[in-house]
Amino acid sequence: MVQEAVFRIEGLRKSFGPNQVLGGVDLELRAGVITVLMGANGAGKSTLVRIVSGVYDRDAGRITLAGQVFSPSSPAEAIRAGVVTVHQNINDGVVADLDVATNLTLDRLNGRGAPLVFNPRRVRREAAAVAARMGLSIDLTARISDLSLADRQMVAIARAMAHEPKVLILDEPTSSLSSAEAERLFQVVERLRARGVAILYISHRMSDIRRLADTIVSLRDGRISGIFEDQPLDYEGAVNAMLGKKISAGDISVRAATAPVLHAANLQLTPTSRPFSLTLGGGEVVAITGLVGVGKTALAETLFGVRAPVSGGMTLDGADYAPRSTRQAIERGVFLVAKDRGENGIVPGFNIYENISLPFLKRISNFGITSRRSERDLARTQIASLGVVCRSERDEMSTLSGGNQQKVMVGRWLTQASRVLILDEPFQGVDISARRDLAAKLRASAIGRATLVFVTELDEAFEIADRILVMSEHTLVGEHRNADINVDKLLAEIAGQHQMVG
Amino acid sequence: MNLEQTKTLNAATGAPHPVHKLTIRELAIKYGFLVLLLGLILFFCAFTNGFASPQSAVFILQSVAITGILALGVTATLVVGGFDLSIGSVATTAMMASSYVMVVMGGDAFTAMLVCILIGVVVGLINGFLIVYMRVPDLLATLGMMFLLVGLQRIPTEGRSIATGMTMPDGSVASGTFSPAFLALGRHRFDFVLPNLVPVSVVVLILLAIVIWFFLEYTRFGRMMYAVGSNERAAQLAGAPVNAYKISAYVISGVFASIGGILLAARLGRGDIASGNNLLLDSVAAALIGFAVLGAAKPNAFGTAIGALFVGVLLQGLTMMNAPYYTQDFVKGGVLVIALVFTFALSQRRR
Structure with a gap:
């Protein structure tokens, strides 16, 4: 059942400054087919989604929707053209303080030609129609903030579906759902597939992918590194394509544990x-x-x-x-060098040595009074042994490159034996x-x-x-x-x- | 790579690295406010009679002593990334409570002060509890506490001010008096250069300023409080008991405010319902002006003290030049706005 593609991306390129994020991506979506897009962090998935949903401009490339050129200049335009995206962050898709009915009809209150005054009864009637089409059984008068994450997700998708889109993009929709909640989502997605919507489903979760995928596309370093459409699907090959086959079992001498x-x-x-x-x-x-x-x-x-x-x-x-x-x-x-150093590690108001001494101030203080001299000595030792490029241990963290900031974060936990x-x-x-x-x-x-x-x-x-x-x-x-x-x-x-x- | 390694090595071994020259802009950010303060003092010395005298200097310090003490307390909450709007009402509550203890209940000076400090501690704990455990945003929690205290301090006397020999709601006459020891806090002056020059409140201000400055800059507790304010998650993952630090900051703020209240009561010699209206705004302004001092761009005790002094100098000078009293708030507001521009627009340290 090979059909003509509804949605076609050809040679899509995007750079941010000197960083090329997408280096010529080709992708086809077909009606009634769930295409799963897999990619590691930084592979370019989010950028791809943002271009298609009209958030970013593209540098080069051609996108067609049902044969027509598709180049949305804003998210609203993408939605009007029939390409609807449900973003990863569920709360971006709903307004938490309003009730379900208003959320389901929100876009109608807010486009060109929207009425100045609206009739709450009519809003509820329209919302009920939208919910019924999706097989959604949620109390329409409930406030979004009182719903579970899964229900909010359903409302976000139903709201998106109210536009009768030809293409639906789901960006990691299960990342905050439990498996039972995810199951409900899958049923909705399958219903949409049966109605002939072309679906791009972005996920890391193998269980989602096994359940839903008709086609798997792997993205690596801004390029498509594999397309898998023959049944049964080659999941291993897809993961392999996503992680890259530059696998060179390391040239390290393996030590046994004591x-x-x-x-x-x-x-x-x-x-x-x-x-x-x-x-x-x-x-x-x-x-x-x-x-x-x-x-x-x-x-x-x-x-x-x-x-x-x-x-x-x-x-x-x-x-x-x-x-x-x-x-x-x-x-x-037991020490932890946490991930996302900007969020979990660096104290931006502190310089290098103050960042390094942070967890061990107690050990290097006398009667609670810090010793800046020993702090700076510790920092200088780490700067030398890790090769941190900086003017001195008093430099601000923001003046360091990413790699050097990370060296400081690791050095922090190497100052004391663990x-x-x-x-x-x-x-x-x-x-x-x-x-x-x-x-x-x-x-x-x-x-x-x-x-x-x-x-x-x-x-x-x-x-x-x-x-x-x-x-x-x-x-x-x-x-x-x-x-x-x-x-x-x-x-x-x-x-x-x-x-x-x- | 080689070059980088050499550079690193230089830095690590303490070999001379290129001297970092400050640009004019950086100089302006760093010393601008201090130069402005100095200029202001010189200006007033030149154009008014009697500004350049020990009495005038002491008068300025005395005029900012109580706001300065409150400002030092609120600095602690700013350091942990919070805010305390209840300080003004903590101070007035402490003032009313000390008057009530002595005049109505016949207590001594020591009991009165103890009750005040206790009020500061309890209010700080409640503020901290609301913010940390009830997750009420700091501004709202302390706003609510402010409202509550403004009302609470009027209940025991049914809205009357407290003075020696006052008539109680039930018609009897209050038997207690302000103890002389307590009043001395407001009226005694130490000999310094001239006999009977320096009032107690100024000495307390200077002592507390030194204590909080040392605490924030030189102890590990102060450092961790800055870490909590700058990146709470990072501080937690570095082993800091974040909640305890936050609550302590509000307790410090509450205690400082209640000390301010004691001094206010001692100075007035009565529990005046109408006094202390300006305490909150003035002290918050001093703490925020402090951000601009030495280009710190963050709350700091030294800056807060300079900020309070700045406002005091300006008002004293203008008064001596016969500026009418009702222009004072306008001038304070203007100084605050300029200081905030200094901090946030000129300084690029915060990205």
């Missing part, structure tokens, strides 16, 4: 996920990899005392370890030379502690780890020694085709 440092037994991260066990040994570097949203950050935060596990326990050097705050974790020698050093996406927004410096430093300093690195990119895991663990759906599903890796098996585990491991 005695176990941290042991987690039957740890359960969410009420519905399977428990798993984890042992980290002294001197080894362990990488945990997996797609976005599989619970890597949840595990990092559990180990660091930011959140509590649903069940299961941990021991550190043989003694019970159940941190209830970050301070307790730090006192026991038992377990956890790094969550430490190479995010870090240039290649800084990444090499950081990886080398982490491996060189690994003796005497356990090091745990969470990365989405496989290359990064190969570059740094002695052992690689795979995470999928909030549990560990695979383990590999970084010496003789069965790459196909690793990819299959990432894609979710796995057996449970002990």
Whole structure:
């Protein structure tokens, strides 16, 4: 049933300053077909969506909708032309303080030719019609802020569908839904497919993709790296195309762990996920990899005392370890270099040495009085050993490049000896030379502690780890020694085709 | 890469790196306000009689002492990224409470002061609780608290001011008096250069300014409070008990405000329902003017003290040049606006 494409993108290019984000993307969407778009962080998915929905202008390329040239200059124009986008952030699609009926008819109150005065009864009648077409059973008088996330998502989609679009774009619609809620969403999406809407479904979740995909398109570094449409779909191939096949099992000498440092037994991260066990040994570097949203950050935060596990326990050097705050974790020698340094790491009002000393002020203060001299000494040591490019340790953080900021963030936690050093996406927004410096430093300093690195990119895991663990759906599903890796098996585990491991 | 490494090495070993020259703009941001203050003082010295005298200097300090103390307290809440609108009413509540304790209940000076400090602590704890645990936005929580306290302080006396020998609502006459020790807080003057020159309130202002300045700049607690205000999440992930720091800031603010209230009561010698109207605006203005001092672009104790002094100098000078009293608020507002432009438009440190 190969049909003519309803929506066709040809040679789409977009750059932000010197960064090319999309380097010539070709994509076709067909009526009644769900096309899944997969891509790692920074692959260009969001940019693609924003161009198609009229938020960004394109630099080059041609988009046609049902044979007509499509070049929206605003989101409203894209919607009028019949291309409707439901964005990742659910609350962008609804107005929280208004009721469901008003939300469903909002666009009608607000276009050209909209009436000055509206009749609430008619609004409710129209809303009821929209809801009925979608098979939506929500109280139309309820306020959005009283609804669950899933219901809000339904309202956002129903609102989008009120325009009778030819193309519907769903940007990671399940990222904040539970599996039962997601199931309701799938049914709605399938109903829309049956009505002949061309759907572009953007997701990382393998369970979504298995459930819905008719076609899978992989995006990598701003280019389409694979199109999979033959049944049965080659999920592994799609993940492979998305992560890239530059897989060069690292040229590092793999070390074996000494005695176990941290042991987690039957740890359960969410009420519905399977428990798993984890042992980290002294001197080894362990990488945990997996797609976005599989619970890597949840595990990092559990180990660091930011959140509590649903069940299961941990021991550190043989003694019970159940941190209830970050301070307790730090006192026991468990450190976390958090991801998204701008949000979770850097104190923008502080200079380099004040940022570095932040967690350990207590240890270097006398009777509560800070010693700027020892702070600056510590900072200078880290600047020298990590090769931070700066004028002095008094520089503002904002004057540093991304890679150097990250070196400061890692250096912060290297100033004191740790038992377990956890790094969550430490190479995010870090240039290649800084990444090499950081990886080398982490491996060189690994003796005497356990090091745990969470990365989405496989290359990064190969570059740094002695052992690689795979995470999928909030549990560990695979383990590999970084010496003789069965790459196909690793990819299959990432894609979710796995057996449970002990 | 090689070049970079050399540069790093230089920085790390403390070898001389290129001297950073300040541009005129940076100089203006950093020293502009202090130069303006100096210029103002010189101007008034030249064009008024008696501005350049110890008495005049002490008078200026005395006029800003109570607002300055409140401003130092509110600085602590600004540091953790909050705000405290209740300080003015905490001060007046403390004033009424101390008068009530002594005049109506016949208590001594010590009890009166203890009750005031306690009020400051409790109000600070409630503010902090509302903001941290009830998630009420800081401005709204402290606005509500302000309203509540303005009303509360009038209830015990059914809206009357408190003075020695006042008639109570039930017709009896209050038997207590302001204790001499308490009144001394408002009237005693220490010898300094000249006999009987420096009032107690000025000494308290200077002591508290030094204490809070040292606390914020040189202790780890102060540093963590700045971290909480600058990036709360990062501070939490660095092991800071963020909520405790936030609540402490409101307690500091409450206690400072109640000290201001004690001094106000001691100066007036009565619990005056109508006094203290301007305390909130004046002290918040001083703290915000402080952002501009030395180009800090953030709340800081030294800046707050200079900000309070700036307003005091300006008003004293203008008064001595016969500017009418009703222009005062206009002048203060003008200074605040200029200081805010200094902080936010000229300084690019905040991206």
